[in-house]
Amino acid sequence: MTIIGKNMVNSKKKVKILTGNHAAAYAFRHARVGVMSAYPITPQSPVVEKISEFIEKGKLKARFLLVESEHSAAAACCAASASGSRVGTATSAHGLMLMYELLPWASGTRLPIIINLATRSCGAPWSVWDDHSDFITIRDVGWIQFMCEDNQEIYDTNIQAFKISEDPRVNIPTIVAYDGYILSHTMMPIELENQEDIDTFLPPLNHHINLSDISQVKGVGPVTTPDIIKRKEGTAPGYYEFRYSLQKALENSINVIKEVHDEFAKKFGRAYGNGLFKTYKTDDADTIIFAMGSVSAQARTVIEKLREEGLKIGLVSLRLFRPFPIKYLREFFKGKKNIIVFDREIGYGYEGVLSYELKAALYGLKNPPFIKSFIVGLGGRDVKSEYIIEGVHKSLELAKKGDIIYKTEYFGLKLDELKDYDEQEFLKGGGK
Amino acid sequence: MNRNFSREVENNMVNVLEIVEDEYIHPGTRMCAGCAMSLIYRFALKALGPKTILTVPASCLTVLHGMQGFCTTKLSVLHTPFATTGASASGIVASLEEKGLADEICVVAFAGDGGTTDIGIQALSGAAERGTNFIYACYDNEAYMNTGVQRSGSTPLGAFTATTPGGKTRPKKNMPKILEAHGISYVATANGSYPLDLYEKFKKARDIKGTRYIHILSACPPGWGYDPKDTIRIGRLANDTGFWPLYEISNGKFALSQPSKKFLDPAKRKDIEQYLSAQKRFSNISKQDIETYRNYIRDQWNEIKRRLENQ
Amino acid sequence: MTDLKKDYQKILASVQKPVIGEAGKTGTWSRLKPVIDLEKCIPAKSGKFICFNCWLYCPEAVVSREIPPKINLEYCKGCGICMEECPVNAISMEEVKFE
Incomplete structure (x- = not known):
């Protein structure tokens, strides 16, 4: 992290000593996440515990679905996102792999969901400790993937991730990863931004699907065919075009990622190299x-x-x-x-x-x-x-x-x- | 066959004219001719009305909804992976709750028997345990029909499927009982051959809060092996033999539905062989299996009788 | 000319809008079609809104609830359920030339 301009101590910003997991939870709170759905797994669990606490204390107005598996957590996230809510979750290793089916589903439906991943080794044999083997398993599912180096970066990247994913030029889900235990459970001082400042940086979500608006009838995610379909009512893309557009949007998201990073750096005074x-x-x-x-x-x-x-x-x-x-x-x-x-x-x-x-x-x-x-x-x-x-x-x-x-x-x-x-x-x- | 004048109307359940005339499925779907599920979906959607969001996993229903770009229903639907129906509905409900729309819009999950009793049972059980405010409907054609008739947990004893060429050796999973054990607000069984009863159950379910489960027997001409014109007749036999009793459980109170009431009297029931012999999938069923069916039906109704007497 | 480089951004999720005849004119699936004998048909004969079993049991919703009931042969798949369920045998399946 590079500090641009202002001195941390003199600024009016709140500085808290937080673990990486709690930094992620604060980012979700400040991003005003509307629906969350998660399942406990070490070392991610403190993220969802903290969010439950925020909701309990009325600090965050959100619906939190405590589901019976990560597969369901990811499915509920997809459905809530398709219904127009800002959505996030957190997981690790086996949880991420149980979510796997829903990951290309989310990117293919172009849902701006954010997953926080406290990285952990994949079994067998069981290991709750850190490596990046879970993070790399999802490199071909069409998500944007960030890896953070400290707790401040976790907070900042999450805020940026919502803005990037929800950008109409992008509409791609993002995973924000950080090392399990090494960051997830280690306390560091973190600058937390004021809610009003985050609100101006990250406007409310305007979803391209928004199923909850029933004035427009639509089917979402149906069977596609190898070819396009032409009818008098219109021409519908085939699977190939949908996936090509995802690839193109991913390639071009680099510009948006840099743009959002630079805007964040200018507004909040913290930069991460060129954003990439x-x-x-x-x-x-x-x-x-x-x-x-x-x-x-x-x-x-x-x-x-x-x-x-x-x-x-x-x-x-x-x-x-x-x-x-x-x-x-x-x-x-x-x-x-x-x-x-x-x-x-x-x-x-x-x-x-x-x-x-x-x-x-x-x-x-x-x-x-x-x-x-x-x-x-x-x-x-x-x-x-x-x-x-x-x-x-x-x-x-x-x-x-x-x-x-x-x-x-x-x-x-x-x-x-x-x-x-x-x-x-x-x-x-x-x-x- | 029975040519009674509109049997259900005769039973004074509901007049045909009382049913909403609006259709929510455009004609020209990809469903097979004589598909009971088409009829079931038609009446379910009529009862649910326009303020409904549907979610559907992989199934014949996915195909009914149509391919890329163009759909058949006049209600919004979210397609979702096979195992996720209950969770998908939970996500939609949570989003509606967040927006304050949950009282206005009804979320309905509609899945097949494989998607419900097998791969989707975990997500459904979770959603029911959480008391998710939605309706879950299972149309039960007793096998994986969309993938070419393979056995599911809901395939009945002795039935031929592509993966049970010698007939299934285990009975059908009793899914309504499993859902009832979750202590949810409404559980009902229905049958495609009784669209008025089904319509009333969906209408009733729509006005109840909490998790509501409706399990509908859905005759399938190619999967069960009979002529498409006989769909209603076959479904009636499932009722008239006492194999598939129609009932509802509202907040723990059990009630037999009109079409099944008289079968409390064993003498009124037709023999199960009439139902089995009408379908090619049972053509090689053993005498022993038929006897097992008779015992199953007897025990099932004894249980219903006890239940009615004790509540 | 559409700018393909820009247009891919408009292709997002696979979405559907409602149409009639998603699977095409499903009436072509069967040569046999139901024909109602109005001499026998209960609503046609009585002029009352009674019976309508054909409307009730049609899986395709191609029978109208009017007097007399009409069948949309463009989309009727010819399953024959209406014939079976008609209490007065007013419906027969006949080969109908379909354009």
Whole structure:
């Protein structure tokens, strides 16, 4: 986050010490969400608990559906949104995956729903701890996807997300993600904006469907055919056209995302890079660390140390994962020599997802940068500063040799301590 | 066949002229000729009237509503994935409540038996438990007809389907009982062959608050294997044999509906074989299964009798 | 000329508006069509608004509730329910030339 202009302490704004989850809850409250529907899951639950408290105390006038599963939560969100309400929910890992069927349904119906995702590993085996494997599973469902790096960004991104999603040029749902526990349960000071200021920034929703207006009869989301349908009453697009328009709107939403980000920055004094990714000490850098969320936050802490070694190194922290900001990344990385990517997930059967997304984005650049990828911190394992430092050193050595190998490396694995492990052997002797 | 002069009118339930003349489904739908569900939907929508929002999951009803761009009903509908009907209705209701429109507009979920008794039971149970202010109607044609007649939890014993070529070995799930156990404000059964009774039940349900559930037996010519002209007759046999009793439960009080009242007397009931033999799906049913049906009907009516005596 | 680049923004959700004959002229589905014998038809004979079983049981709502009842053959699928349910056998299914 960059503070523009005003000094935080001198401003009249309310500063509260909040967890990431509560920052999300405050954002929903200030966005005047009309309908929410959620199901408890760790580490997201405090979001909905806080919202329940807001409603109970009369701070938020909203209908809150406490449903019996995330599948129903997402379905209720879709229906409430199609009925014209401003809608949001929150979830994690298995909850998000249970919602999965409704995610392309929401984007395909062009419903401006906001989901907060406190990231968590996907089972099996069970793990309530953090990595980004839930976040990346939904990259092809047609949603806008943000990853936040601190609690202020969670609050700010949520407010922006409603404005972006509800923009008539966009009409696409958005997921705002942040690392489970690392942000969701960690307290940080947060500037909360005045309700009137948020209200002028985020006007009431004017929904393109609004089923609750029964003066206009309509069917929403029917069966489509492989072709368009022409009748004397009009010509109706087919599935292909609907999905093409979603893709186009997603691509073009980048402009709206930047526009809304800039407007927010101007009004409230906080900016997040160009709105798409944040840069740190990149002006003179030829070597860049590329990561998102908690991994970026960790990398930030070692840049100075690496610079002391004489390295011209900086950080790019990806904020917008979908639509992937290809054009801006190509522009940024033109002429850079080395990129070291740290992924907190695996695109199973391939490599870290950020890594292959970036490689694809930079395809065809003249003198492309050398890219090396590492996996870190699955299932909540610590992402240590030394991993980042070692990764950078290793990459630079390989780059010097011109050793471009498609090999992902893993930091923090403890295979040495499991040399003698064998499943069948291990199971023996239980219960004695 | 029985050619009694307008049997229902004769029973003084409601005069045909008392039914709203407006139709809410335009002619020219994709439904099969003789589809009982078309008739059921026709009378349900008449009773519900224009201030209604519908939500419909994957089913024959999706097809009735029409393809992209053009629909058949004069009421707004939200199509929703198969398992979500109860939740989808909850979302619409919540949005209407937020806008202060909930008293004015009635939210109605309409789903098939697969969408209700199988894949949608969780969302429906959740919505009922929350006391969601809506009507849930299940049109029960006793199998997944839209996907080509596969067995559902509501397929009756001995019925042939594409996935039970030897006949189903388990009886039909009693969904109205499950909904009744939720303690909701209204539960009713209906039958496509009694459109006036169905109309009255939807009208009544419309004026009640809370969760209201109507389960309607819906004869299906291709799925059950009979000539489309016999749709009404087949549905009547389900009633006259005592297999599908029509009743309603308002706030816990059980009442038999007019078309089924006289079948409290076992002597008045036709034998179940008349119903089964009229449909090709039961052509290979065993003697043992038929006996199971007889016992089931006997027990079902004994229970109804006890219930009426004890309340 | 429409600007396709701009027009995709107008294509949003798949929505429907009501039309008559969504599936086309469903009357073409069957060659056999109900024909009412007005000599037998109860409302036609009596001039009273009674019976109307044909109107009541028609799944397609193509029978009118008037004296005498009329059947919209453009959309009648020819299921034959009205014939079966007519209490006085006034309806027969006949091959009707349909334009």
